[in-house]
Amino acid sequence: MITIGLQAPWNISYPFSLLRMGSAMQIAMDKINSNPALSGNFTFDFVYMDTDCNAKISLRSFIEQVMEKNISALFGPPCPEEAEVTGLIASTWNIPMFGYVSQTPKMDNLLVYDTYIKVVPPIKRVGEILVKTLEYFGWKYVGMIGGGADTNTWDSVDALWKSVEQQLRAKVTVTAGIKFDTSDLELLQRNLQIISKVSRVVVVLANAEDSTALMLEALKLGLMNGEYVFLLVQQFEVSAKVDNLWKSSVTETNQTMLKAFDMVFVVAQKSYEGYDYYDFFDQAYERLKEAPFYSNLSSVKEVSSYAAYLHDAVLLYAMGLKEAFKSGKDIRHGREILQKLRDRTSIRFYGASGLVHFDEYGERNLDYSVYDLQQTEKIIKFVSVLDFDSHSKMIKPTSRFSNVVWLNGKVPSDNPICGFNNELCEWLDNEISLLVLLVALPLFGVAAVILITLLTLQKIRLQTRLDESNWWLIDYSDITILREPKGTQTLSVSTTPSKCGSGGSQSMLSSNSYSTKDAIYTTVGLFQGNEVGIKYLKNQILIDIKKPSIIAEFNMLREIKHENLVQFFGVCIDPPNICMVMQYCKKGSLRDVLGNSEIDLDWMFKLSFAYDIVNGMEYLHKSSLKSHGNLKPSTCLVDSRLQIKLSGFGLWEFKNGTKHRLIPLENPKYEEMYWTAPEFLREIYYPFNGTQKGDVYSFAIIMRELMYNTEVGPYHDVHLEPKEICDERLIPLIKACWSENPDDRPPFTNIRRQLRNACPESHTNILDNMVNKLEKYANHLEEVVDERTCQLMVEKNRADKLLSSMYIADQLMSGKSVEPRSYDMVTIFFSDIVGFTSMCSISSAFEVVTLLNDLYSLFDEIIKLYDVYKVETIGDAYMVASGLPISNGNLHAEEISTMALHFLSAIKRFKIRHLPNEKLALRIGINSGPVVAGVVGNTMPRYCLFGDTVNTASRMESNSLPLKIHISQSTADILLKTGKFEMEERGEIEMKAKPAMLMNLWHIFVLDGSQCPMGKGTQKTFWLTGKSGYTFPPTGLECDSSPKSGTDSILSKQEKTKGISTTEGDRRAIQRPPAMAKSPEMHTLTVPDI
Incomplete structure (x- = not known):
């Protein structure tokens, strides 16, 4: 059983009776x-004593409560004199004492009253909120009035x-301070008249x-x-009882009371949403009527x-x-118990x-609020x-502030224009003063011109120095607003296979690969020729903008300049902007990029982004700021060069009015x-700038987001080993970065070194990588151009000869227009080279150009033997048509088929100059x-072909196999009529907008191996294997050489990539769609529980 003591006067005239x-x-x-969660399995009881605000009675009562009742804690006494005496005994006997009323400054001395704790807020909070309120409205002159009656008062004002x-x-x-006995109405009226003559803003200290x-x-x-x-100060009134101010009078009507509070603000404790204060006072009122108090209060207001x-002091104990x-x-x-209570955590x-x-x-x-009477x-x-936030010492308007009604339509002035007694304007009524004024005006004018000239020169000199010290101050009118935020545009990235370190892919950008529209996520303006982003600070109250600590923050940002950090230009402090x-x-x-499902970031992009973040953070940690404190994807901005620039650091005191972040208990984000x-x-709460x-x-969490920006992971459909996707050295690096123990986390200098070891190309910017490669190719091509300049005239003659042999060229050269024609x-015919990309990766640009020139020269000699028209060549693709333009x-069909067989015959004997052991397929x-x-x-001008026939021919080529001729149903029907060609049925393939046809040999399997039948959009196709009794004449450009092992290796690689078996006994082609391919085993990172 825990017994606690309560001391208070029984006399109902005391407000704390x-x-x-x-x-x-x-x-x-x-x-x-x-x-039990509150009591800790203890049982509590209390005893009370009537002390009648007498120090001797309080001391005697406390000794009796300790000796006879064995109390473990004392609540009260409420009066200052008795609290000071009893508190000394409580400290001597090591008994905790809780003050729920007393405001004597003596008891703030914790060295003397070390077992005493106050549940009421300190009185200095009232002065703090009054000062902030006056500064908010711009009032600099104020009067004070107040006091108390003999009994119905606070303990002491x-x-x-x-x-x-x-x-x-x-x-x-x-301007005035009047403290008096409020029970004397005549004195009250007289004091109000006195203070109204010297003050327009009056602070009232009374109950x-x-x-x-x-x-x-x-x-x-x-x-x-x-x-x-x-300004009515109600220091200890909880928000639930503020309304009692205008409802407490029984002699006046509500209408009169409302008029009396027209120009009144009440300073009291802040109300907290979700807590029913009225319910507590209703319970207290009902219980007071019962034993042992049997109070005769008439209403809950009393x-x-x-x-x-x-009540709260007992729960706290x-x-x-x-x-x-x-x-x-x-x-x-x-003392041990009070130490626990003072532990703010x-x-x-x-x-x-x-x-x-x-x-x-x-x-x-305890936070305070300024209340206004509204409907x-x-x-x-x-x-x-x-x-008013008592922690940050900031005052901010609420949503109801705009509803404040000023009787004159504006905030009252704290000082009249002509003074309180018209003393500033009396000279205008004096004729002598007016005459002197008229005489003095011309002299004053001449003196004013001279003085203005001197002041202007001085101002120019001072302004030059002031501009240098106020470099951060920007006039809002100097900014030209270009765009307002209207949402984020869609971004897209296209990639082609390549390698970074041990594996990955390299991004290839084009005009269509990344949206040309900017992501307008904030207000965009133009300042001093620079395109700037403008971040507005809502409800920001700028009181002391030139505070030394804030100026120091500005100067630190001025010194910070790095390619991976956003540049700070300054601030505007002109309300409301x-x-x-x-x-x-x-x-x-970066949050926009990671959150966009249409963007497929490859490994090079991710590592480049990570390296940019590491570079910026390493510089920031070495700067005067020391830390960032707000690192997350939304503060990692992406510029037009796809480079990360960090933002959101510094200026914490300017933005928030404090250097510490408080985690809210209500609705935390x-x-x-x-x-x-x-x-x-x-x-x-903790420092805004963090550590x-x-x-x-924070970087470790961002790195994890970069690696796994989808639920299934970004590499579930890539046929690569885990070590080819992500270097295994990155896994322990990230785990170390998010270690529970801060001392185990490596600095960014070590992180940058490990990133470079894992992927040497990551430290270079994405666009810089591409520019470097293009420069190398450009330099090499310049050498090629120089070598071939001497052959220019020869090539020109050949080109003219070739053009002259073309029907379309003849028409163009003769000045005739070529009208579109339907056939x-x-x-x-379409063809391409198998393994051309892999061959280019191990060849120089000059060698690739030489290879294509030799190959196409061979093909050009062959097509001269047939009635065909060469349409175009793109890279390794070769397109020929027959039946047009004549x-x-x-x-x-017979001409194209025969030519295709001739191509296969010639390619088997073709020899690559720089790779003599490799064969083309x-x-x-x-x-x-x-x-x-x-x-x-x-x-x-280009002679172009349009129609679904072209698309189908391209589809035939893309679904073909090395050293195979893949023909459609329509071509096979024509060749069958000639009876000259040998063909084998291949089966059906998927085609866009094609009716479903019978599939004999072509199947598609899902990952688990179950067979899935074809739906609509398939077509039966054939292999063209030969032509009866036909021998292809040599062109003179082929190089006889037997196939080497290199050819087999190339074909083997290509067939393995497509997953196709081409044995003589079984000509089925088994293909697994890319979207259903089995994912390689990958390293998995898991964010640690916090």
Whole structure:
């Protein structure tokens, strides 16, 4: 059984009488004893004593409570004199003592009263919020009035008065200070008249009843005319009882009371959404009517506000007792229990008086609000219009601030234009003064011109120096707004296979691969010729912009210049355009890139992004800022060169008014904490700029997002080994970066070195990589051009001869226009070189050009023997048609087929100059059907073919095999009629917009090997194997050489890549679609639990 003692006067005239608040102890006891989580399996009871605010009685009562009742803690006494005496004995006997009313400054001395703790907030908070409120409205002159009656008052207004007056005089001019007995109405009227002559803004320090009476007298004196403002301080009133101010009078109507509060703001505790304050006071009122108090209060309004503090003090003691017991401490040891209570990380809860939480000084952190009487949903009540954060010392407007009604349509001035007694304008009524003025004006004008000239010159000199010191200050009118944010555009990236380190792919960019539209994620403007991004700061109250710590932050950002950090230009402080001006990055942020499912980032992109982040963070850690503190994908911006630039660092005090981030208990934004180090999440608040070890943890989470930006992983359909995808050295690196122990996380210098070892090309910018390669190719091609300049005339003659042999060229050269023409039946030929990409990777540009020139010269000699038309060549692709531009009846299919067989015969004897042991293998496709042909363009005219026949021929080639001729059904039908060609049925393949046909030999298998039948869009196809009794004449350009092992190796690689078996006994082709390919085994990273 734990017994606690309560001391308070029984006399109901005291606002902290037992008859007004004693039931709060009972309510708290019921909660504790019914909830083991609060009581810690202890049973609580209490005893109370009537001390009548007498120090001797309080001391005697305390000794009796300890000796006879064996109490373990004391709550009270409420009066200052008795609290000071009893507190000394409590400290001597090591008994915890809880103050729920007393405000004596002596007891703030923790060296003397080391077992004493206050549940009420410190009185200095009132002065702080008053100063911030006056600064917010721009008032510099203020008067003070207040006091108390003999009995119906606070415990003492002297300490509060001295604290408020001292803080106000340090910031503003206090024109008057009148403290008096509020029970004397005549004195009250006289004092109001006096203060109205010297002050327009009046701070009222009185309790609720006296404050209401004072406002009614002010209304009678005509002070509620819109020229005066009254700030009523209700220090201990919880938000639920603020409305009692205008409802407390029984002699005045509601209409009169509303007029009396027209120009009144009330300073009281902040209200917290979700907590029912009214329910507590209703319970306290009902319990006061019962034993042992049997109070005769007439309404719940008469319940003391101190009841809420008494209730919370009891709950606080129970929690501290439980924490001490859990830690193995002596529960009778008062200092041990108070040490637990002052630990700001152990106890934090919402009580009847609001949030119960203590700061590092052992004082209760309780926020305040400025209330205004407004009508909301047909209910007239006080609503919060300004909120004061006691931790950051910042005051910010609420959503109801715009509803404040000023009787004169504007905020009242704190000082009249002509003074309170017209003393500033009296000289205008004096004729002599007017005459002197008229005489003095010309002289004054001449002197003014001279003075202005001198001041202008001085101003120019001073302005030059001022501009240098205020380099960060930007006039908003100097910024030209270009675009407003309208959402993010779609980005896309295309890649082609390559290698980075041990594996991966290299990005290839074109005009269509990355959207040309910028990602407009913020307001974009033009400042001093630079395209800048503008970040507006909402509800930012700029009070002391030239504070040394803020100026130091500006100067630090001025010194920071790095290619991977955004450039800081300055800030605008002209309301409402309070904003920061930074370098604008056109491609959005890394979060946009990772969140876009249409973007497929390859390994080179990811490592390049990671290396950019590491470079920026390494520079930032070596700079005067020391750390970032907000590293996440949304602060990693992407510029037009696809380079990461870090943002979101520095200027914490300018942006937030404080250097520490407070994790809110209500509606915390968890999605903003994914990248926060675990050591910070365990704190209630932590520095905005974080630590270097915390930045390393954030980088590890970003690196994990880069590697696995999809649920199944980015490499589930890539036929590569895990070590070819991701270097195995990156896995322990990332795990070390997100280590639970900050000391185990490596610095960014080591991270950069390990990244370079894992992928040597990652440290180079993506575009720089491409530019370097293009420069090498350009230099080499210049040498090729120089070598072939001597052959220019010879090649020109050959070109003219070739053009003269072309029918279309003849028409163009003669100046005739070539009209588009439709052909009912032609045959199209496509071919490409198998393994050409792999061959290019091991060959120089000159060798590739030589190879293609030798090969196409061979083909050009062959097509001279047939009635065919060479359409074009693109890279290793070769396109030929027959039956156009001059029709040849039904010979087109036979001509193309014979030519294709001739190509295969010639390619087997073709010899590569720089790879004599390797053999080329062609893949050929043929189709017959209708086309439309015509010349496109004027500067470089091209004879182009259009129609589905061309697409089908290309599909025949892409589905063919090395050294095979793949023909369509339409071509096979024509060749069958001739009876000259040998063909084998291959089966059916998928075709766009083709009707389903019978499939004999072609199947598609899913990953598990089950057979899946073909649906619509298939066509029967054939292999062209030969022509009866036909021998191909040599061209003179082929090189006889027997096939080497290199040919077999190339064919083997290509067949393995396509997954096709071509044995003589079984000519089936088994193909697994890329989207259904089996994923290689991959290393998996898992974010550690926090």
